[in-house]
Amino acid sequence: MSLPTGNDAAEVRAKLAERRRSGLKRRHAAERRFRVFGRLAIAIGLFFLVALLYSVAGKGFTAFQQTTITLPITFSADVIDPDNQRRSDQNLLLTANYPLLVQDALAKTLGIDLANKAEMREAMRMISRSSRVELRDVVLKDPGVIGKTQDVRLLAAADIDSANKGQIDLSVPETSRRVSDQQLAWMNELKADGRLKTSFNTGFFTHGASSRPESAGIGVAFVGTLYMMGIVLVLSLPLGVASAIYLEEFAPKNRLTDVIEVNINNLAAVPSIVFGLLGLAVFIGFLGLPRSASLVGGLVLTLMTLPTIIIATRAALKAVPPSIRSAALGVGASKMQAVFHHVLPLAMPGILTGTIIGLARALGETAPLLLIGMVAFVADYPATPLDPATALPVQIYMWAGEAERAFVERTSAAIIVLLVFLILMNLTAVILRRRFERRW
Template sequence: MTETVRTATGTDGGSRAIAARRRKSLKRRNAAERRFRVFGLLAICVGIFFLGALLFSVAGKGYTAFQQTTITLPVTFEASVIDPDGARDENPRLLLTADYPQLVRQALARTLAINPANGPEMRAAMRMISRSSRVELRDVVLKDPSVIGKTVDVRLLAAADIDSANKGQIDLSVPETSRRVSDRQLQWMEELKAEGRLNKSFNTGFFTHGASSRPEAAGIGVAFVGTLYMMGVVLLLALPIGVASAIYLEEFAPKNRFTDLIEVNINNLAAVPSIVFGLLGLAVFIGFLGLPRSASLVGGLVLTLMTLPTIIIATRAALKAVPPSIRSAALGVGASKMQAVFHHVLPLAMPGILTGTIIGLAQALGETAPLLLIGMVAFVADYPAGPLDPATALPVQIYMWAGEAERAFVERTSAAIIVLLAFLIFMNVTAVILRRRFERRW
């Protein structure tokens, strides 16, 4: 009887000890899970903080570039300055080479009541107007030669320093010798504002102009067109070649060492630094094939090589996601291997293929290093007429502006980054929408 009681007591004590160990282990697991959740939430908060700081910094510096200060002057297009001999009908080039800055000086002298013989004041006044005013007045005359001999109000770009001062980006409380805008120029700015001649308006030139050494006249228009040409080349080449390669490797290629080697190399190419593709393009497309440097075609070919591994890997993953029963059912009703793949498997994998293609294009859109090696860092002010003409790209334009010292280029660099981010966000949102729209749950 005593032994039975001891045995029961020992069993109860062992059960309590096991239960205590289990409770202790469960408590440790619950604590570890809570710590993991806290660390995960902390990691997300840190990521969101740095992303927000980046976007806030870029937007804070770049949003002002979407506005531009202009000065409206009553310009008298004197025939004695533009066409003193009256020979423009026989020699139209006279309208291109006329002394248009002289017209600006005369308009400033009349508007600001400056004695034209006062050299220092005239030079200070001319520094308020962008040097691109010559081109602006020339375009007015070329568009309508009948303005010769008339006085017309012309809206001219303000110089970069005047634009920065008007936007409040220059500390005007410091001594005159420590800033790039003089007190006299500030006085003239106030006079022009009072007369309604100095205004801020939407900066359309930022989206239409090309590269320029003058920040107030610089824009992303030429770079944007070059980017479109490049992306067109990438889309026309990378999508069919990448999808065809993935279909062959996944559906038709025999499984042997050779195809395994190809698959390993494709996966490795997806991790190769982009600058290596730039070296390859420089050696093959420019050095061997003799294609022109700085051409959108060469940039598109280089980015195609860089994008192909991404598209192939994404396409193969999309093909693998299609259940084998689809293939078996198609073959069971008499379809050939080709018909089963192209009539049944490929349409079901298309959402994943489109998503991978868009992500690959978005990656190519933001690349800079390979384009620098093939010469797309050149100063290009005119729109390219085709993919073989010299061009630059939006990421390269951002890189070039980032190296400029003038304050006005800082805001244009940030504004170009905003535009690039907007396109990248648009492409990624499109990829998400396509996947959710066409994806099927199995």
């Protein structure tokens, strides 16, 4: 077969060059399209992330501020202890008619006639019903206040708080809003006197569950969450690491260990509500542990976290080069010495990262806790892990179902707190990995 010469050869070379240029154009166009699609995907993800954070922060930021009304409360002995029997009966201080003290202070401050029942009802609706507890605590802390008059800062009712924060449209007719014109006039009067103020809402971090949004807080739920996370850490870390070390370094490779490995991987993908059913059947139904206890919640979350820690620990152990093991064994170390003195310290950054990620996942779980009764209304701090408690994600779930509008901002504020803890935990995992990670 003769090769093309002259004009024919030049024509062939021109066609080949054109084909190469066409192929390069298609390849470059494909790369450009891929970069565009990648950037578009990132932009969409960032857009929804920013939208989520903006929505949560916009609704929840105001919950960290609370409206209070300062009133000159006269702790009348005729109301609190008319027969002077408090020394022999402390229950008198607990059951006194403290709202009557608030009513008298409001009438004096706003210039209302006590005989005008309609106006007094309107005025009392401006003060949170938790004022009874606030005044009771003042008296219990210092019974010497009985018979004296002092300024006490009381929580404003949820509607007054919302109106003061600009969350209620005051331009609509009075019949279409929950704050009357008379209450607005009193609010302006109290503001002018410096008695109605907005301050940092410490109660949001210290109070427990309440049917009144202005006095509801995450304190009790936060303590319950700490109990559960402590139990998860104490149980899941040693059990998970020990299981991973045995399976990776000591267990024989046979059909049984293959089945165990497959099931561990499957458990990591099981929906969390299944672990709640398991906890309900085993820990509550069979072992008889109390419902709504932090101990049960911690045990359920431990079962859910174990597969994640085992998988992460095994991956960290596999990342250690075999030469480390061979060198340790070559200088006379036993198998256990080689693992615990050389391999495990080098794998520790990956183990800690996996543990923190597992704890972060457990921190945000709600479904398994609902099934074991941690959705109960708990207003008092749990003293032990066996006491009734709730958790921060469950508290968010309960607030989200409340009808009161003021619970919306508290729901978003609790989500902000939860997100902050999740971000800190994941940030800690990243820092530990970068700080201690060794590249081979």
